Amino acid sequence: MQIWRGLGEIPEHLPTVVTIGNFDGVHKGHQEVISRCVALATRLEATSVAITFDPHPLLVHRPDADFRLITPLEQRLDTLAETDLDATAVLAYVESLYTLTAEEFITQVLLEKFHIRGIVVGEDARFGANNSGNVNTLEAFGKKYGFAVEVVKDKVGQTGRRLSSSWARELLSLGNVSAAAEVLGHPHFIEGIVQHGFKRGRELGFPTANLDETSAGIIPADGVYAGWVRLAETSDERLPAAISVGTNPQFSGKTRTIEAHVLGRADLDLYGQAVVVEFIDRLRGMKKFDSLEGLLEQMDNDLLAAANILGVEPATRVEPTAVTAGL
Known part of the structure; x- marks a missing residue:
């Protein structure tokens, strides 16, 4: 074109x-x-x-x-x-x-x-x-x-509402990315450059590719999602991921970020690279847990739920010493 x-x-x-x-x-x-x-x-x-x-x-x-x-x-x-x-x-x-x-x-x-x-x-x-x-x-x-x-003639959804960009925006603001995909005809995605974060995820066994709120595209509502990560320049390979959107209330975060953990991978080094993050379904809202152990248990469950939604092999948290990104 x-x-x-x-x-x-x-x-x-x-x-x-x-x-x-x-x-x-x-x-x-x-x-x-x-x-x-x-x-x-x-x-x-x-x-x-x-x-x-x-x-x-x-x-x-x-x-x-x-x-x-x-x-x-x-x-x-x-x-x-x-x-x-x-x-x-x-x-x-x-x-x-x-x-x-x-x-x-x-x-x-x-x-x-x-x-x-x-x-x-x-x-x-x-x-x-x-x-x-x-x-x-x-x-x-x-x-x-x-x-x-x-x-x-206007194309309408199952409810009879006219398909529109404003409806898709509304759904994304609610975190309903699966319904937004029905309007769009494709999963919603954002694109950004992977940045260095606090590296808390790697210490817990969940290394993430971090994007900030300036990334291109509407950021869905805070929460945890199942989705895919792919390199913007070589878009053939899509990597299954659990994606966290929010300020990380467990650690009193102030800045809204997007953190994508590729299931089971400790060897990816994406710093400085442009990536595309696709949102498939929302797993849960964002919350602060009473303990770190409670957070980790929930994150383990998030990995299993994401794998089930994406139709891939289940993965567990990785060994922190095996993470090679940024070394």
């Missing part, structure tokens, strides 16, 4: 079929729209393109809002690259763009720059200054300027 960063990188005179959105999380609804965009582009002998924006419009219009992307731009592009799209165009969300009227956006951007033969959008699509354009105005412009318009 090609990536065009700005209108200046779009090839001249290339006919396209586009879909437009923020595509945060690239959830199942997004995937359906993208699939229909690719199909229409094939029929119209055009290039299929997703148009997205950076930064997210909410961060521009409501900079003080408590808002975090499910998948920041680079991770979003990686996920879009796994679809059948030919290209993704990243447009800077600046005043000269978002003050265009709906018709100016159609003529000055979609027609003059993208040379659209068609456009595919969801039922809730809005465009132009103050979101003045909707699917009805889009269909009217399609007739006026001679391009095809395809509107994809």
Whole structure:
């Protein structure tokens, strides 16, 4: 998939079929729209393109809002690259763009720059200054300027609720990562650089790869999760893990961290490397135990529960003297 960063990188005179959105999380609804965009582009002998924006419009219009992307731009592009799209165009969300009227956006951007033969959008699509354009105005412009318009009906979950990025964010804030995966169509993941921590885990037989709260992507609610760890650069191998999210109340921690223990492994040295942590299911909430022995007993149970959920061989805590990371 090609990536065009700005209108200046779009090839001249290339006919396209586009879909437009923020595509945060690239959830199942997004995937359906993208699939229909690719199909229409094939029929119209055009290039299929997703148009997205950076930064997210909410961060521009409501900079003080408590808002975090499910998948920041680079991770979003990686996920879009796994679809059948030919290209993704990243447009800077600046005043000269978002003050265009709906018709100016159609003529000055979609027609003059993208040379659209068609456009595919969801039922809730809005465009132009103050979101003045909707699917009805889009269909009217399609007739006026001679391009095809395809509107994809909302995709809903088992409860009948429309699949959306906001719903996925809500579920992640509750720690319900398995339900979030149903909305997204894939496990939620974060990416970050493994850092040195206090190394308490290795002393207890649970060495961890530590990420901090600045890692890319929404951090689910505090708790312990079953999931996978993989290297960002070589993503073929996925390592089963028990993942702790929180401030480590047992040791009066203040900073929120993500600590992933790869089941049964004492030989991994991931310091300074970019890793991806995938969340599969929540095992329990975060709590402070009455004793260290109580914590260790619970952590042993967490390892067994994680292995059972992930379908891998059970593992026990490792021998602290066998841990080689950072030596």
